[in-house]
Amino acid sequence: MLTTTFSDFRRDLKKYLDKVTENFETLIINRGRDKGIVIMSLDEYNSLNATYHELSSKVNEKRLDSAIEKLKSSNSFEKELLES
Numbered sequence: 001m002l003t004t005t006f007s008d009f010r011r012d013l014k015k016y017l018d019k020v021t022e023n024f025e026t027l028i029i030n031r032g033r034d035k036g037i038v039i040m041s042l043d044e045y046n047s048l049n050a051t052y053h054e055l056s057s058k059v060n061e062k063r064l065d066s067a068i069e070k071l072k073s074s075n076s077f078e079k080e081l082l083e084s
Helices: 006-011 013-023 042-055 058-072
Strands: 002-005 027-030 036-039
Touching (some): 002 013, 006 013, 006 027, 013 027, 013 036, 042 058
Parallel strands (some): 002 027
16 A cells, blocks of 8 residues: 655656556555545456445355355365356
């Protein structure tokens, strides 16, 4: 996670945005007392939204928890994928 001030961000805008997109960094820009902005890559944002969606339903959450438990207990099996 990167942090900077608004002034530094303005001065080195390209450098900061390149770091965010190329290194999957999250950038926090401090804007004074208890205020700030978070910048993240579109891939990171989409990943967070997908996770939120999967966990927003109790049914999905239970299904994912069950799958994790099966993997941890080695009570799972592998299937080959069909190629089209």
